[in-house]
Amino acid sequence: MTKAQTDPQGGNQQDHDRADIGAINAILGFHIRLAHGVCLRHFTETFAELGLTQKQVSVLWLVDDHPGIAQTDLAQRLQMDRATTMAIINRLQAKHLLRRDRSAHDGRKQALHLEPEGHAMLARAKLAIGEHEAWVKRNFSDAEVKTLIALLSRIHE
Amino acid sequence: MTKAQTDPQGGNQQDHDRADIGAINAILGFHIRLAHGVCLRHFTETFAELGLTQKQVSVLWLVDDHPGIAQTDLAQRLQMDRATTMAIINRLQAKHLLRRDRSAHDGRKQALHLEPEGHAMLARAKLAIGEHEAWVKRNFSDAEVKTLIALLSRIHE
DNA sequence: TATTGTTATACTCTATAACTATA
DNA sequence: TATAGTTATAGAGTATAACAATA
Numbered sequence: 001m002t003k004a005q006t007d008p009q010g011g012n013q014q015d016h017d018r019a020d021i022g023a024i025n026a027i028l029g030f031h032i033r034l035a036h037g038v039c040l041r042h043f044t045e046t047f048a049e050l051g052l053t054q055k056q057v058s059v060l061w062l063v064d065d066h067p068g069i070a071q072t073d074l075a076q077r078l079q080m081d082r083a084t085t086m087a088i089i090n091r092l093q094a095k096h097l098l099r100r101d102r103s104a105h106d107g108r109k110q111a112l113h114l115e116p117e118g119h120a121m122l123a124r125a126k127l128a129i130g131e132h133e134a135w136v137k138r139n140f141s142d143a144e145v146k147t148l149i150a151l152l153s154r155i156h157e
Numbered sequence: 158m159t160k161a162q163t164d165p166q167g168g169n170q171q172d173h174d175r176a177d178i179g180a181i182n183a184i185l186g187f188h189i190r191l192a193h194g195v196c197l198r199h200f201t202e203t204f205a206e207l208g209l210t211q212k213q214v215s216v217l218w219l220v221d222d223h224p225g226i227a228q229t230d231l232a233q234r235l236q237m238d239r240a241t242t243m244a245i246i247n248r249l250q251a252k253h254l255l256r257r258d259r260s261a262h263d264g265r266k267q268a269l270h271l272e273p274e275g276h277a278m279l280a281r282a283k284l285a286i287g288e289h290e291a292w293v294k295r296n297f298s299d300a301e302v303k304t305l306i307a308l309l310s311r312i313h314e
Numbered sequence: 315t316a317t318t319g320t321t322a323t324a325c326t327c328t329a330t331a332a333c334t335a336t337a
Numbered sequence: 338t339a340t341a342g343t344t345a346t347a348g349a350g351t352a353t354a355a356c357a358a359t360a
Contacts, residue, residue, distance in 0.1 A: 029286070029289060032189075032192055044352085070341075071342070082343090083329065084328055108337065140308070155296075194328095244350070265317060317359080320356080326352105334341100335341085336339100
């Protein structure tokens with residue numbers, strides 16, 4: 001991502017991102033997107049054997065933390081649409097990792113619970129997340145990680 | 158995203174994320190994903206009229222900054238696969254926003270340039286990005302933005 | 315041989331709209 | 338009326354694999 005490794009020979013006649021106020025590198029959203037993309041790729045590689053995606057792991061984890069959680073609550077916590085949530089839950093259910101029970105308190109809601117296979121998978125996933133996290137934090141001190149999490153939280157809260 | 162707004166009545170018997178070392182909220186990758194999701198949604202709303210995505214705008218911007226850039230270089234700068242880059246370039250070309258010219262220096266490469274419509278669209282897009290960025294930064298001081306960008310850069314560099 | 319671009323293919327996430335069931 | 342879930346549908350990004358053209 002350094003600027004030096006560009007322009008081996010052809011093409012780029014100009015390079016006017018010296019001190020531009022409007023340079024793309026000054027856009028916060030640009031950096032969030034790039035960091036996300038890099039993490040997503042590494043996550044996918046790390047989880048290739050387990051066959052789980054970021055979102056799927058997040059859902060397993062939250063259902064384990066909050067047994068009986070409803071899809072709407074899950075959607076809110078993960079900033080997802082209802083339909084998106086459905087798609088993810090459907091895939092996890094097809095893998096027999098969780099089940100839907102009708103809520104006793106509110107007939108409209110589904111109470112989500114992990115299946116035994118779901119618990120086993122989550123345990124393995126947490127080990128893989130440990131590896132992945134270590135990679136993400138590879139250049140950071142504990143204090144910097146804390147700062148980064150605090151700042152990011154103020155975006156998605 | 159606060160913890161208090163959960164558990165209106167049914168479901169969640171437990172809530173053991175008090176001070177767990179392994180709590181999902183302590184996972185940096187989790188916060189990157191959430192922040193990205195929130196930004197993506199707001200971006201999509203902001204750009205609904207223009208009909209452009211985050212990635213498409215990034216590509217337009219980089220092609221404008223580096224006229225004649227090759228797809229491989231673009232892929233490297235945006236942390237994308239070659240095939241992914243193809244898909245995005247194809248969509249932008251179908252909208253007549255940019256064109257592919259065979260590179261004079263290296264017959265394997267494509268030299269990308271914005272079409273006049275691409276320049277006009279980018280100008281409009283930059284205004285919309287200004288709005289979007291203001292929203293992303295709504296809770297931050299200038300110093301905090303600087304810190305956040307510096308930390309994120311160390312993930313994707 | 316290595317690089318660049320291309321095509322075919324597949325999966326996940328994302329969202330909208332319309333529908334059913336329940337509160 | 339409002340909420341929760343569901344289904345159908347569509348688009349975008351992501352990646353792998355195999356191939357052609359060029360260096």
